[in-house]
Amino acid sequence: MANDQPNTLAFNGEAANEANSLCPNLTGDGAIIQLSGVKGATVTVNKVITKQEKGGVAFAHYTGNPWSDVRNYQLSATSGTVGVGLWSRVTLVDKSLVTDGILDFTYDISAAYQ
Numbered sequence: 001m002a003n004d005q006p007n008t009l010a011f012n013g014e015a016a017n018e019a020n021s022l023c024p025n026l027t028g029d030g031a032i033i034q035l036s037g038v039k040g041a042t043v044t045v046n047k048v049i050t051k052q053e054k055g056g057v058a059f060a061h062y063t064g065n066p067w068s069d070v071r072n073y074q075l076s077a078t079s080g081t082v083g084v085g086l087w088s089r090v091t092l093v094d095k096s097l098v099t100d101g102i103l104d105f106t107y108d109i110s111a112a113y114q
Helices: none
Strands: 031-036 042-049 050-054 057-061 067-074 081-086 086-090 110-114
Touching: 042 057, 042 081, 067 081
Parallel strands: none
Antiparallel strands: 031 081, 042 067, 042 110, 050 057, 057 086
């Protein structure tokens, strides 16, 4: 998903253009997962992104590496919700393997309410 903001930096650290960026004029948003429950409750969240390659395209954490993180969040005392961010990157790694169609990539999130 892109947010209509300029993508000024490509995967190779140079200015984004048609040769070095999947979306030279757009940059993506991070995913926001909204958790809800008892107002003010603490939630322990485990996020895991495993590096995956399919059809000449790689999916990984925005650093380009496999990644995991365990963190505590507190649900809002007013709404009983919290937004948990997750950022990833899709990179073209082998143009010759790309075909038409949809590529599905996955990540795991688990939440333990206390």
